[in-house]
Amino acid sequence: MRVKKYYDIAAEASKKIDGHRGLMKLQKLCKNAYKVLDVGCGEGSRLNVMGGGVGVDINRFAIFQARKKYPKSNFQIASVEKLPFADKSFDLVYSAFVIEHVKSPEKMLEEMIRVTSKRLVILCPNYGAPNRRSPVSVENPIIKLLKGVLPLNSNTLGWTKVVPKQKYINIDDDTTVEPYLLSLKKYLENKGLKIEECSSLWELEPPTVNPRKLFFKIFFKYCGPQIFLSARI
Numbered sequence: 001m002r003v004k005k006y007y008d009i010a011a012e013a014s015k016k017i018d019g020h021r022g023l024m025k026l027q028k029l030c031k032n033a034y035k036v037l038d039v040g041c042g043e044g045s046r047l048n049v050m051g052g053g054v055g056v057d058i059n060r061f062a063i064f065q066a067r068k069k070y071p072k073s074n075f076q077i078a079s080v081e082k083l084p085f086a087d088k089s090f091d092l093v094y095s096a097f098v099i100e101h102v103k104s105p106e107k108m109l110e111e112m113i114r115v116t117s118k119r120l121v122i123l124c125p126n127y128g129a130p131n132r133r134s135p136v137s138v139e140n141p142i143i144k145l146l147k148g149v150l151p152l153n154s155n156t157l158g159w160t161k162v163v164p165k166q167k168y169i170n171i172d173d174d175t176t177v178e179p180y181l182l183s184l185k186k187y188l189e190n191k192g193l194k195i196e197e198c199s200s201l202w203e204l205e206p207p208t209v210n211p212r213k214l215f216f217k218i219f220f221k222y223c224g225p226q227i228f229l230s231a232r233i
Helices: 003-014 021-031 045-050 060-069 105-115 141-149 181-190 211-219
Strands: 036-039 054-057 074-077 090-096 116-125 194-199 226-232
Touching: 003 045, 003 060, 021 045, 021 090, 021 116, 021 194, 021 226, 036 045, 036 105, 045 060, 054 060, 060 074, 090 105, 105 116, 105 181, 181 194, 181 226
Parallel strands: 036 054, 036 090, 054 074, 090 116
Antiparallel strands: 116 226, 194 226
8 A cells, every 4th residue: 555545544534533432532631731742643633633732753754744734733753662852741642543553562652651741641452352353463362362361461561463464455454563451551550650541442342242242341341442541650
């Protein structure tokens, strides 16, 4: 898929927040914040919807588009694993649907923690849950299920690494790791953060009578389709 088409699709998706509790909650937090940083901002549409601020992305084309479309915000080319800001530069640092595409999510989170003085927010697919998987996952479902219910080591995220497809056709064909809400929660708590809200957004999943899906929905609150987590420093 061509780079421009990739970011055109991302732009359309970024503008659709109605009915998505995680994105609507993020928008409210952003509008009440003094200085906001979007980590992995892409072509800037989501930051614009959230009310503007500072955005960073590694892709030069994306930043070029962001600066052109949204000149009131500040966009910079930078790695999400090495942010070009001083400690505690922002009172709200967020990342939306980016962490599943990075090589080292721990480094990304460490940098986000470093540059925020108040609050951190993560939104992403919950691909690492025992009943979920990314489009590029090849893991045996039984092994994945067992891994998902075993005790977690809070010193590391422990997310499964996957290999992106060489040719991007469908959404998240470029996934590199499979995030899991429960391990993210424990990891951030281990870093000393206080969890404010932690949801796997089960409400995004359509009603079902499938016994397996109903079982997880009733008994496993961390196994919904997506992750919304806000934490205070």
